[in-house]
Amino acid sequence: MKSSVFIILKYYVIIWVLYFLTLAIFPIKSIWDNSEIVFLLTIFYLFITIIISVVTLSFLSKTKNKNYISIYNNNVVITKLVFYTITISILGGLFVLYDKIIYQGIDFSRGPAIARIQWQQSAQLRESFSSVFSVLGNILSSLNIIGLGLLHLHWEIIKKQKRIIFLLFGLIGLFFISYVSGGRSILIMVISSLIGIGAIRKVRCLPFLPMKSARKIYLILIMASALLYSMYIFNERAKMNNIPIEIYAHNWINELGGEETLLYNEIVNKFENSKSIIYLSTVVASYIYHGNWIFQGIIDLNSRSGYSLFRTWVAMLNRLPFISIDMKPYHFSGYFATLPGFIYYDYGFYGIIMGGLIHGILLGISMFFIKKKKTGPISFAFIHFILMTTYLSPIGAAFDFMLSPLLVLGYIFVFIIFRYRNFSWTISHNTYRLINT
Numbered sequence: 001m002k003s004s005v006f007i008i009l010k011y012y013v014i015i016w017v018l019y020f021l022t023l024a025i026f027p028i029k030s031i032w033d034n035s036e037i038v039f040l041l042t043i044f045y046l047f048i049t050i051i052i053s054v055v056t057l058s059f060l061s062k063t064k065n066k067n068y069i070s071i072y073n074n075n076v077v078i079t080k081l082v083f084y085t086i087t088i089s090i091l092g093g094l095f096v097l098y099d100k101i102i103y104q105g106i107d108f109s110r111g112p113a114i115a116r117i118q119w120q121q122s123a124q125l126r127e128s129f130s131s132v133f134s135v136l137g138n139i140l141s142s143l144n145i146i147g148l149g150l151l152h153l154h155w156e157i158i159k160k161q162k163r164i165i166f167l168l169f170g171l172i173g174l175f176f177i178s179y180v181s182g183g184r185s186i187l188i189m190v191i192s193s194l195i196g197i198g199a200i201r202k203v204r205c206l207p208f209l210p211m212k213s214a215r216k217i218y219l220i221l222i223m224a225s226a227l228l229y230s231m232y233i234f235n236e237r238a239k240m241n242n243i244p245i246e247i248y249a250h251n252w253i254n255e256l257g258g259e260e261t262l263l264y265n266e267i268v269n270k271f272e273n274s275k276s277i278i279y280l281s282t283v284v285a286s287y288i289y290h291g292n293w294i295f296q297g298i299i300d301l302n303s304r305s306g307y308s309l310f311r312t313w314v315a316m317l318n319r320l321p322f323i324s325i326d327m328k329p330y331h332f333s334g335y336f337a338t339l340p341g342f343i344y345y346d347y348g349f350y351g352i353i354m355g356g357l358i359h360g361i362l363l364g365i366s367m368f369f370i371k372k373k374k375t376g377p378i379s380f381a382f383i384h385f386i387l388m389t390t391y392l393s394p395i396g397a398a399f400d401f402m403l404s405p406l407l408v409l410g411y412i413f414v415f416i417i418f419r420y421r422n423f424s425w426t427i428s429h430n431t432y433r434l435i436n437t
Contacts, residue, residue, distance in 0.1 A: 019394040027264035032296035045340040048356030056364025075157045085147030090173040092140025099133040142410035155210035196387030231280040249279035257293035295341030306330040336396035381411035
């Protein structure tokens with residue numbers, strides 16, 4: 001049974017449809033009244049992206065390509081790759097922990113919220129990296145995303161005992177790295193990676209998730225763990241500031257550009273015994289949806305200063321010796337907009353057109369690579385990064401997350417280590433040898 005590469009676009013549309021549907025019934029609304037304009041601009045951006053991606057794929061598919069045929073199962077190399085990436089990522093987390101305790105004096109015994117504030121204050125006081133352990137640890141930690149992605153993709157080819165162990169240590173490493181780094185971006189990127197890899201598997205006529213008997217449990221476990229961990233972090237922050245959780249939730253929602261509705265207050269009053277859970281889960285959901293609210297706020301601005309995109313890359317470059325790039329703060333500094341919202345802030349309506357054009361071309365190229373029976377580490381990295389950016393576009397610009405430059409360096413690290421290995425990175429059962437026909 002053949003499956004179409006257009007499944008990639010199908011998931012893109014489904015994610016945005018679910019985003020707008022759940023946003024419509026979410027009992028928190030934006031303080032700005034530009035939802036219709038934002039909706040139309042977003043739909044316009046999606047339309048351009050999808051059309052251009054199809055045109056790009058069609059054009060590339062007409063080019064002359066060499067054919068590939070299956071010759072053997074290379075489960076040894078794939079198993080080693082997954083083992084090394086997950087193991088090294090945990091080592092990277094330990095390096096980060098060592099740096100923060102020894103070089104930055106971070107006290108994790110007081111909880112992750114205080115540790116995060118201490119880390120942010122320490123970062124503001126220095127002009128460069130705290131130590132080589134910080135640099136190396138953060139790069140190696142990003143391999144967790146790659147390792148879990150490859151494990152998901154090549155699940156069937158890895159022996160049962162090993163893949164269960166890899167999954168267990170991969171998830172432990174994921175939450176450990178998230179804890180010591182003080183952020184949730186790695187959790188968000190792993191979930192988007194799961195969706196992207198699942199889409200590739202569907203193109204390959206494989207189930208979105210492996211483990212037929214336990215795939216629902218696996219998905220629920222991942223989503224619930226991310227939700228509970230985020231709720232825990234927000235609860236710790238409220239305790240740190242000695243603020244009642246209801247006040248903290250109210251203030252945080254307002255900061256994100258939202259405001260409570262009558263329905264929200266009715267829900268809180270109806271479930272008196274579960275107020276804390278409602279407050280915390282609402283804060284987490286607001287964090288996901290606030291990109292739309294910020295986009296509405298951008299529409300209201302009479303003038304826009306600075307740039308919102310590529311700020312993480314510029315900030316990282318500024319920590320290198322002899323590099324100083326002026327970076328004016330953008331109006332909503334510290335908050336996400338949707339990907340179309342960020343583009344609109346920087347370049348206006350014509351930016352939506354050009355952004356959709358560029359995004360569509362890159363997505364079309366990635367779909368072309370997915371169609372090929374063999375892809376190497378460079379094309380896999382390209383596919384993986386573009387799909388994460390695409391599927392995270394309702395939340396923000398994934399390529400500008402704090403972890404993104406480190407992930408790119410992680411791809412390079414893996415490419416160097418495995419540059420002599422001959423196997424396919426985007427097919428779950430076989431590797432391929434080039435046959436000129």
